[in-house]
Amino acid sequence: MKKRASFRAPAMAAILFLLSGLSGALAQTIPAEVVNLFNKADAEISGFYSHSGPIARDVRANDFFRPRIAVPDCEEAGRLKDMVRISGGEPVDMPSEGCSVMDLRLSAVDWDGAAMPDGWVRAENEYSILVFKTVATWNMPFVGESELSRLLDNGLRRLPFGITSFEELTRKARTYRRAVELMDGIFTIDTHSDLPDDYEKGRSVGTRTLSQSGVPRMDEGRLDSQILISFLWQGPTDDASSRLAVERNLARIAEIKKDVAKYPHLCGIATTPAEARALNAEGKKAFLVALENGYGIGNDLGNIKRMRDLGVVYITLCHFSDNAICNTSSNRGGDPTKGLTEYGKQVVKEMNRQGIMIDLSHPSAQTFWDCVNLSEAPVICSHSGAKAIYGHDRGLDDRQLKALAGNGGVIQVYTVPDFLCRSSATIDDFMSHFNHCVEVAGPEHVGIGSDFDGGGGVIGCNGVNDLVNVTVKMLEHGYTPDQIKGFWGGNFLRVMEEVQSKACRD
Numbered sequence: 052m053k054k055r056a057s058f059r060a061p062a063m064a065a066i067l068f069l070l071s072g073l074s075g076a077l078a079q080t081i082p083a084e085v086v087n088l089f090n091k092a093d094a095e096i097s098g099f100y101s102h103s104g105p106i107a108r109d110v111r112a113n114d115f116f117r118p119r120i121a122v123p124d125c126e127e128a129g130r131l132k133d134m135v136r137i138s139g140g141e142p143v144d145m146p147s148e149g150c151s152v153m154d155l156r157l158s159a160v161d162w163d164g165a166a167m168p169d170g171w172v173r174a175e176n177e178y179s180i181l182v183f184k185t186v187a188t189w190n191m192p193f194v195g196e197s198e199l200s201r202l203l204d205n206g207l208r209r210l211p212f213g214i215t216s217f218e219e220l221t222r223k224a225r226t227y228r229r230a231v232e233l234m235d236g237i238f239t240i241d242t243h244s245d246l247p248d249d250y251e252k253g254r255s256v257g258t259r260t261l262s263q264s265g266v267p268r269m270d271e272g273r274l275d276s277q278i279l280i281s282f283l284w285q286g287p288t289d290d291a292s293s294r295l296a297v298e299r300n301l302a303r304i305a306e307i308k309k310d311v312a313k314y315p316h317l318c319g320i321a322t323t324p325a326e327a328r329a330l331n332a333e334g335k336k337a338f339l340v341a342l343e344n345g346y347g348i349g350n351d352l353g354n355i356k357r358m359r360d361l362g363v364v365y366i367t368l369c370h371f372s373d374n375a376i377c378n379t380s381s382n383r384g385g386d387p388t389k390g391l392t393e394y395g396k397q398v399v400k401e402m403n404r405q406g407i408m409i410d411l412s413h414p415s416a417q418t419f420w421d422c423v424n425l426s427e428a429p430v431i432c433s434h435s436g437a438k439a440i441y442g443h444d445r446g447l448d449d450r451q452l453k454a455l456a457g458n459g460g461v462i463q464v465y466t467v468p469d470f471l472c473r474s475s476a477t478i479d480d481f482m483s484h485f486n487h488c489v490e491v492a493g494p495e496h497v498g499i500g501s502d503f504d505g506g507g508g509v510i511g512c513n514g515v516n517d518l519v520n521v522t523v524k525m526l527e528h529g530y531t532p533d534q535i536k537g538f539w540g541g542n543f544l545r546v547m548e549e550v551q552s553k554a555c556r557d
Contacts, residue, residue, distance in 0.1 A: 121145040223523075230522035233532055234273035238331055240540040241277045241515060242463045242498065243341075243412075243434040245505030247307050248282050254504070256338060257314040263503035263514035266317045266336050271516035276327050276337040276540070278364065278433070279307050280505070283344045285372035293349035293375070300347030304340055304361050311338050322362035323551060324544040341410070341433070344370040345377075345398060355401045364547060365408035365433060368395070368418065377418040380444040387444070390417030396425060403427050406554025408547060411435075412445070412500075419451055428550045429459035431543070434500035434507075436470050437487040445470045446484075449491050456492040459549065461542045463500030464488060466507040478511030482524050494534045498543045 120135045122128050122142045132142040246254050246264040253260075256279070259267035264277060281303040286292050311320050318336035321327035327337035340361070345368045348354040358366065368374075371381040376395035380387055391399065399422055402409050409430045411419050422430055432455065438446035447455065447462060455462055464485045468476035471484060488497045499521065501507045503514060512520050525535050 226523050226526055230519050230526055231273060233535060234519060234522055237536045238328060238540045239273060239275045240543060241274055242500035242543055243280060243502050244277045245280050245282060247279050247303060248505065250306055256310055257317060263508055268514050268516035269336055272518035274515045274518055275331045278339045278341050280341055280343045281307065281347065283347050285344060285346050285370055285374055288375045290350060296346050297349040297354055300342060307340055320362060322364065324548050339364050341365045343367040346374050350375055352397055352401050355405050355407065359405040359407055363407060365410045365431060366402060367410040367412055367433065368414050370413050378415040379413055380415045382444065387415040388417050390415060390421035399425050403553065404555055406551040408550045423454050423458050428553045429546045431460050431546055432462045434465040434502045435462050436465055436484040440484050440487050441472050443470045452488060452491040456496040461496050461498055461546050462488050462492060463498040463543065465500055465502045466509050466512055467502050468509055476509040478509055478520055478524060481509055481512060486528060495537060495542055498538055
């Protein structure tokens with residue numbers, strides 16, 4: 052069984068002190084019966100909005116797991132620091148100049164958000180408020196007309212979430228608790244993270260800073276597994292350049308394994324669904340490896356076996372440019388009506404033979420159809436969307452979604468704003484794509500491939516620590532626990548098992 056996060060109930064005085072940040076001034080005459088509601092021991096509500104919540108690990112032994120929230124040097128600094136600590140974060144002193152998110156980011160100090168004088172926590176263009184975490188940790192049903200409820204309602208109406216009353220907040224918090232409990236009982240996987248792309252900048256699977264991914268955030272977001280990407284930009288396809296691309300790919304895979312190996316008590320590398328589940332049973336995160344851009348296998352089919360031997364579970368055939376395998380969907384490529392090359396057809400057959408999943412997230416529409424018709428195993432789209440919702444070339448049209456389902460494959464929906472609708476996309480925009488994919492392809496053929504650290508992240512889901520919020524949305528949209536289990540890993544792992552079982556490798 053996976054480890055559960057423990058929610059620590061703050062003291063009554065601290066809660067009321069925190070609530071004062073919403074109203075501007077706390078009424079001193081709160082009825083005793085209301086105080087008793089705050090102090091009930093059987094907490095019905097647990098956790099809301101995962102941006103800065105407590106985590107499962109011992110923060111005394113692993114201080115880097117605590118979310119670092121910047122607190123500007125201002126009159127409210129003391130109150131803001133208390134709010135941060137109550138919510139399980141670590142306050143970080145920052146200069147007062149500007150007190151803006153941009154000023155804090157330009158300061159080049161590692162931080163996960165900024166606590167502002169108005170009581171909000173801001174992380175780039177994402178907003179949360181620490182009172183959500185505190186309120187949701189306690190059993191606080193609607194208290195009727197009282198001074199406290201009026202204070203809360205007035206404060207909530209000022210927030211940008213569409214929650215306007217304390218009653219609505221408690222209902223939302225109960226849904227969050229259901230989402231947490233559901234994710235604690237299933238195996239969850241995000242199928243596309245570009246965390247390794249900036250190892251040289253200090254990213255690591257074992258730390259929380261600088262990345263949208265990694266173990267600390269996975270703990271908060273109830274994520275058990277993530278696929279780490281060895282990515283290559285497209286270059287010349289002559290033999291010398293292709294050999295260099297293979298070397299770069301092999302070096303990056305080695306870096307991924309070295310990084311994961313630094314934290315043997317937290318995580319490990321898996322190459323099959325069974326290995327991933329075994330790590331989960333030990334209370335560890337499971338990382339898998341995939342290759343984005345078939346440029347990394349060069350012009351030698353023998354490199355596909357090398358990838359399989361190194362544990363690569365899928366290969367995205369191309370990226371934003373055409374390569375020796377196929378044409379891209381991107382405008383940066385050539386003719387999007389062209390598909391697999393003759394070499395590409397051999398690559399598809401060899402990937403089938405070696406048991407490596409064929410990822411069609413970036414190739415052209417014609418490449419998609421060529422692969423669906425040629426492959427003897429299901430194909431995947433590890434991070435894609437619905438073209439019917441937003442007509443970006445990275446999306447699949449309805450005909451493709453139906454064909455993917457007929458092939459037995461799966462589409463993993465991304466969180467990339469520019470591919471969802473616009474630069475200010477929200478979690479609801481993500482859900483519009485997700486719901487459409489479910490409606491057209493069926494619930495057995497949809498999952499989540501965030502593309503975090505590679506352009507992914509929307510308001511309300513800006514890192515793997517916020518993935519619980521996706522489950523909240525799934526529940527609000529009426530999906531069943533069994534369907535959600537499929538979305539969070541069951542569907543993808545079913546395809547992975549089938550592809551690997553069909554292999555007839557040497």
